[in-house]
Amino acid sequence: MPGRLYVTDAIVLSRFEYGEADRVLTLMTPGHGKLKAIARGVRRPTSRLGGSLEPLAELRVALARGRTFDVVTQVSVGHAWLHLRDSLEATATAWYLAELADRSLEERNAAEPLYALLRRAYELLDAGMAPGRVARWFEMRLADQLGVRPEVDRCVECDRTLEAGQRFRWVPPLGGALCERCPGPPHARTALSLEALKLLKAYQRLDVEALAALRLPAAVEREAETAMRDFLRFSLEREARSLGFLDDVRVGR
Numbered sequence: 001m002p003g004r005l006y007v008t009d010a011i012v013l014s015r016f017e018y019g020e021a022d023r024v025l026t027l028m029t030p031g032h033g034k035l036k037a038i039a040r041g042v043r044r045p046t047s048r049l050g051g052s053l054e055p056l057a058e059l060r061v062a063l064a065r066g067r068t069f070d071v072v073t074q075v076s077v078g079h080a081w082l083h084l085r086d087s088l089e090a091t092a093t094a095w096y097l098a099e100l101a102d103r104s105l106e107e108r109n110a111a112e113p114l115y116a117l118l119r120r121a122y123e124l125l126d127a128g129m130a131p132g133r134v135a136r137w138f139e140m141r142l143a144d145q146l147g148v149r150p151e152v153d154r155c156v157e158c159d160r161t162l163e164a165g166q167r168f169r170w171v172p173p174l175g176g177a178l179c180e181r182c183p184g185p186p187h188a189r190t191a192l193s194l195e196a197l198k199l200l201k202a203y204q205r206l207d208v209e210a211l212a213a214l215r216l217p218a219a220v221e222r223e224a225e226t227a228m229r230d231f232l233r234f235s236l237e238r239e240a241r242s243l244g245f246l247d248d249v250r251v252g253r
């Protein structure tokens with residue numbers, strides 16, 4: 001007996017092949033959060049589901065409740081975001097953001113804000129915004145949603161306002177930037193330039209249009225990237241696997 005049917009928007013976060021012709025998908029949905037679903041026979045050429053059930057798209061999926069996995073019964077493509085796939089860096093970034101979303105979500109808990117955030121990030125990648133800018137924008141808002149907004153205005157130890165002319169360090173375990181007077185933990189040696197600190201502030205304050213228009217030295221963008229990766233690694237406890245792939249893409253371009 002098939003279980004109760006329901007229909008939802010969904011984005012495929014990850015998938016693996018299962019049995020002879022099936023595929024198990026991790027879906028992110030607005031109302032049901034993250035869930036595992038099985039697409040039976042999807043790898044057969046004759047499958048009705050096959051062509052549509054792809055990642056990097058917003059899907060409309062009909063599911064039947066199952067004991068272990070819910071079962072995909074119908075699927076159509078809502079938004080394909082085809083331009084996103086034109087660039088390998090945009091594609092790799094989209095996978096990285098999907099993985100961050102996956103690791104941030106509990107199964108079966110409603111996740112409207114995070115769903116909307118990922119959807120918007122894919123729209124921006126599709127529209128051609130620089131993948132690095134989209135990724136930092138996403139990471140900063142994800143940190144907000146997780147309740148771990150990094151401190152970039154005041155020293156995380158003494159609460160002094162961070163100002164030009166001082167030197168700063170970036171200490172993710174303490175929650176952000178540290179002033180030059182505070183010792184911090186013994187291994188806290190990662191210097192943060194004033195320019196990178198300003199860029200992190202910009203990611204907290206500016207909207208995407210303003211962020212897309214910024215002109216910055218590549219070194220400052222790399223510094224902000226490292227800072228946000230380190231910060232989220234502490235927040236999410238382990239390094240995202242897809243970062244290795246993203247780095248490979250960059251080296252090869």
Ligand SMILES: [Zn+2]
Nearest residue numbers: 155158179182
């Ligand atoms: Zn301090």
